[in-house]
Amino acid sequence: ADTLRHVGLYEERYRPIGGYSTGMKQRVKLAQALVHDPRLVLLDEPTNGLDPAGRDEMLELIRRIGTEFGISVLVTSHLLGELERIADHVVVIEAGVLQRSTSTAEATALSGALVVEVTERADEVVARLRAAGVRVEQAPDAGGQHFAVDLTDETVPDAVTAAAAGLGVGLVRMQRRRHHLTELFREAAR
Structure with a gap:
């Protein structure tokens, strides 16, 4: 019972x-x-x-x-x-062979990328960031307003804010990207 x-x-x-x-x-x-x-x-x-x-x-x-x-x-x-x-722990097994074993916290840790979403004109914001020397990790999809930049130092968020403000574009969000278990699985399956 x-x-x-x-x-x-x-x-x-x-x-x-x-x-x-x-x-x-x-x-x-x-x-x-x-x-x-x-x-x-x-x-x-x-x-x-x-x-x-x-x-x-x-x-x-x-x-x-x-x-x-x-x-x-x-x-x-x-x-x-x-x-x-x-x-709390993840194990990847492929064809009966252990490929990877790690804690979930480690597997989903923060990455070195900053995900940015703007209200419009993401391509122009990305162009300004590249001109300022910021490495763009993932460009926006066609018509999309999301992109990711390499978070190499603490000045990158300020550069993103300045690039958007210089174009009169609103920032919707800016946050550190987390790794996902799908990435761990793809890595282990290679």
Whole structure:
């Protein structure tokens, strides 16, 4: 009963499983895995087939299993953005061979790039930055207003602000780029 309560199915315990939604069935499977108080739980694509709200609930359950119950959880998933939210360690395995193993914090650390979004005329802002000696890491897409510059020193944000202001262009945002697990996966797969 406690396990059903932890996965949010206590009130539904007498209802036939055949009438459960996909999310409820996933939680039943999770309860089955937890009922014997294991030290390790293996979950293969635990959010597969769930709607966004169901995904969020399942991810929160998985996070709680590790933090509140002290059970190690190994999750396989092709949805790497979800893993960024719940995993404290990431392992990349390809064809049965370990390619990379690292903490999620290290894998998603801040990069040396500054992502900039302007209201208009991004190409002109980029041209001014290049003329000022700022290295542009990623030029804007056709018609796009986002670009990235190399954050080589503390003067770069001021240069971006000056370039935009000189053209009368508004800055929407300017923030350090974070690495993503998809980048780690691509690197490991090379």
